[in-house]
Structures are given as C-alpha cells and as structure tokens.
Amino acid sequence: MKNISSQFKFFVVALLTIVIITTACSSKAPVQQKQETTTAQQETKPQKINVTDLAGRQVELTIPVNRVVGLTSALRFITCIDGAKKVVGIEDINLKATDGLTYNTAYRDELSKLPVVGVGGSKAAANPEKLVEVKPDVIFTGFSDKSQADNLQTKTGIPVVVLSYGTSIFDEDFYKSLKLVGKIMGDETRAQKVVDYIKNCQKDLNDRTKGIPNDKKPTVYVGAVSHAGSHGIESTRGNYPPFVIVNAKNVADETGKNGSIDIDKEKLLSWNPDIIFIDEGGLPLVKQDYQKDPKFYQSLKAVKDGHVYGLLPYVYNGTNIDTAIADCYYVGKVLYPEQFKDIDPAKKADEIYKFFYGKPLYETLAKSSGGFKQITLGQ
Structure with a gap:
C-alpha cells in the first residue's frame, strides 16, 4: 500500500x-x-529619407525602392549593384547600342523587353510623359546639372537623383555615386564590394609599376581616343587614365593638358613614341588614313617596329569602368611584361566582367572591336 x-x-x-x-x-x-x-x-x-546627390541637391524619397529608371548612363551604376531586375524602362540608345556598352551586353535580353522612356545620350532631353507612364520610385540620371534635374523632378513628380563619373576611371565621385545608388536601392553591401574591387585593382596596378625607373620605361601614345564619337590618330588624351595608373610615360602629357586633345600629326612625328595604342573605336578611321598617307605612318618608330596595339573602347555613353580596368592590365602587360607575367589580359578581362555582371564578356567585345592584339595598320 x-x-x-x-x-x-x-x-x-x-x-x-x-x-x-x-x-x-x-x-x-x-x-x-x-x-x-x-x-x-x-x-x-516604407520610410522617407533625404539624400544629397552628386549635383549637391537634397532629394527626399521613400525606401525601399522597387522600381527604377537610369537615364543618360546612370543605368550602369544600377546594373553594377545587381539592380537590373528593378529597372522598369530604358532609353532607345540601349536598344541600338553595340557591344561596347558592357552593361547592355550583359543584360540585353532583360533590358530589350522594357518600354522605351526616351532617346538617351548625354545631350538628349528626357521624356517626362514616358517616365511617368512606367511609374518608377526614383529616376537616376548621369549627365544632368542641377537645373535639369530640378526641372525633370517638377515635371514628373518623381524624385530625381544625379550621379557622376568624375574625371577619371578611379574617381571619388564614381565611388560616391555607387554608394548612393546602393543606399537608395537597399544594397549597400554590394555597392561597397564594387568600390573595394575597383580600389584593389587600382592598388595592384600601381604596386606593380611604381618602382620602375623612368629610364627603363618606353614612351607611349594613345590615338583614336573616343570623345563624343570616333576620331582618328590625332585624338589623344593628357593624363590618359590607363597610362596614369601604370605610371607610363605618356608623350601627350608634355602638353600640360588634361582630358581630350586633338594634336597635329606632325607633333606625333616629333614625339615618335616607342609604343602606340589605338582605341579600337577609331581604328577604322586610322586604317583609312593610313591608306591615304602610308608614308606618315611608316615614319613612326612604333609602326616600323610593330609596336602598335589595340585597346577596347571604354568610353561609350559614359565610362565603362570594367573595360577601362581591363585596358589598364593590357597596357601594363605590353609596357612591362616582367611585372605582368602572371596576367593573361583576356582572362583578366573576363574576371573583371564576371565580378561586375556575372558573365564573361571579353570574347563578345573582342569580336565587335578587335580585342587585345598587335595591330598592322596596312592590313
């Protein structure tokens, strides 16, 4: 019991x-x-935030942002941070673009299905009515000043955020723009990764070349540089970014000018650089000019010695930062083979494109423009 x-x-x-x-x-x-x-x-x-854009404007908008439009090259910033899926309208330039416009090459299938909201390009005016029709939460624009942005915002009633590329391929304004897009679109982590990647490439390129004595460097010139279209051998650039970052001896820097320069051909003869690079966007014009005056070209040391090389065009509706970095590595490989002996320029280019867009693009770009190779002007 x-x-x-x-x-x-x-x-x-x-x-x-x-x-x-x-x-x-x-x-x-x-x-x-x-x-x-x-x-x-x-x-x-949803919450309202205030941001300062690259034109110094205070813009109020509501996040999270799910529908965006990128005007006048701003689409590049959006796609760099994996934002293509949020784009609701494109400009006509993206439908007509060749493969030199890398973000368009990477996302052509997706972008081509979107409604057209304007012509596009640095000088084309936006179409407020078309923009209103696609109902974006925010409009990003690249080549706009304060008054243009204010005017577009007033006409559409949609927040307009101005972005900037700055003056070089490694520029703080470019980084600020990426971070601003990341903040607005809710992907600050990806934006910071892109900034870090570009800065790491810049450091790598500089570290490989900064210790080379000047007397060990060949003199170099770049011709047919694109600016507002294609140009011939006379079109060059002072402080050409792919030369600056690998500490090259650019003969055009003797002019003391920055940015695009059109020189007399006789000046190129007097400089007579060891190596000439050609922006392949203008290569057809250079070859045409060669046929008219072969004697001029054959007088150039670089042409006689077979030291003429092609670069992928990186200026097309703004700066294609990915292609610009790939060009830097090719320039380094040509000028300083020992310092870049571990670099295969084509593979490096695809590494860069894969980081930015998840796809290898070099072969496609090389087919349309020529790619990284030695050039014989008479052929």
Whole structure:
C-alpha cells in the first residue's frame, strides 16, 4: 500500500511538471513570433529619407525602392549593384547600342523587353510623359546639372537623383555615386564590394609599376581616343587614365593638358613614341588614313617596329569602368611584361566582367572591336 501511494505521488508530480513546462513553452511561442513579425514589418515598412546627390541637391524619397529608371548612363551604376531586375524602362540608345556598352551586353535580353522612356545620350532631353507612364520610385540620371534635374523632378513628380563619373576611371565621385545608388536601392553591401574591387585593382596596378625607373620605361601614345564619337590618330588624351595608373610615360602629357586633345600629326612625328595604342573605336578611321598617307605612318618608330596595339573602347555613353580596368592590365602587360607575367589580359578581362555582371564578356567585345592584339595598320 505504501509503494502504491509513493507511485501515485510520483505520477502526480511528473504530470504537473509536464503541464508547467508545456504551458511555459506555449506562452513563450507567440511572444517570439510576434517579435519576429514586428522585426520583419520594421524592415519592409516604407520610410522617407533625404539624400544629397552628386549635383549637391537634397532629394527626399521613400525606401525601399522597387522600381527604377537610369537615364543618360546612370543605368550602369544600377546594373553594377545587381539592380537590373528593378529597372522598369530604358532609353532607345540601349536598344541600338553595340557591344561596347558592357552593361547592355550583359543584360540585353532583360533590358530589350522594357518600354522605351526616351532617346538617351548625354545631350538628349528626357521624356517626362514616358517616365511617368512606367511609374518608377526614383529616376537616376548621369549627365544632368542641377537645373535639369530640378526641372525633370517638377515635371514628373518623381524624385530625381544625379550621379557622376568624375574625371577619371578611379574617381571619388564614381565611388560616391555607387554608394548612393546602393543606399537608395537597399544594397549597400554590394555597392561597397564594387568600390573595394575597383580600389584593389587600382592598388595592384600601381604596386606593380611604381618602382620602375623612368629610364627603363618606353614612351607611349594613345590615338583614336573616343570623345563624343570616333576620331582618328590625332585624338589623344593628357593624363590618359590607363597610362596614369601604370605610371607610363605618356608623350601627350608634355602638353600640360588634361582630358581630350586633338594634336597635329606632325607633333606625333616629333614625339615618335616607342609604343602606340589605338582605341579600337577609331581604328577604322586610322586604317583609312593610313591608306591615304602610308608614308606618315611608316615614319613612326612604333609602326616600323610593330609596336602598335589595340585597346577596347571604354568610353561609350559614359565610362565603362570594367573595360577601362581591363585596358589598364593590357597596357601594363605590353609596357612591362616582367611585372605582368602572371596576367593573361583576356582572362583578366573576363574576371573583371564576371565580378561586375556575372558573365564573361571579353570574347563578345573582342569580336565587335578587335580585342587585345598587335595591330598592322596596312592590313
């Protein structure tokens, strides 16, 4: 009898323990679920923010942003941070673009299906009516000043954010623009990764070449540089970014000018550089000119010695930063083979394109423009 009583007491205690534990667990579960729901609601709840764009304008907009348009080259910033899926309208220039426009090459299938909201290009005016029709949460624009942006924002009633490439391929304004797009589109992590990648490439290129003595460097010239279209051998650039970053001896820097320069051909003869690079966007014009005056070209040391090389055009509706970096590595490989002996320029280019867009693009670009190769002008 005593054993039965003890067993009964043990059973009651065990039963009460189970009830208490079950009750406690069931009472905590809804609290946890409520906390998780509240956190999720906080993460997705629309909120107004103010940002300062690259024109110095204060712009108020609501995040999260799910529908965007990129005008006048701003689409490049959007696609760099994996934002193509949020684009709701494109400019006509993207439908007509050749493969030199890398973001368009990477996302052609997706972008070509979108409604057209304007002509595009640095000098084309935006179409407010078409923009309103696609209902973007924000309009990013690349080649706009303060008054143009204010005017477009007033006409559409849609926040307009101005971005900038700066003056070089490694420019703080470019980085600021990427980070601003990342903040607005809710992907600051990806934006920072892109900035870090570009800066790491810049450091790598500089580190490989900064210790080379000047007397060990060949003199170099770049011709047929694109600016507002294609040009011939006379079109060059002072402080040409792919030369600057590999510490090259650019003969055009003697002019003391920055940016695009049109020189007399006789000046090129007097400089007579060891190596000439040709922007392949203007290569057909250079070859045509060669046929008219072969004697001029044959007087150039670089042409006689077979030291003329092609570069992928990187200026097309703004700066194709990916192609520009690929060009830097090819320039380094040609000028300083020992310092770049581990670099295969074509493979490096595809590494860069894969980082930016997840796709190898070099072969496609090389087919349309020529790619990284030695050039014989008479052929």
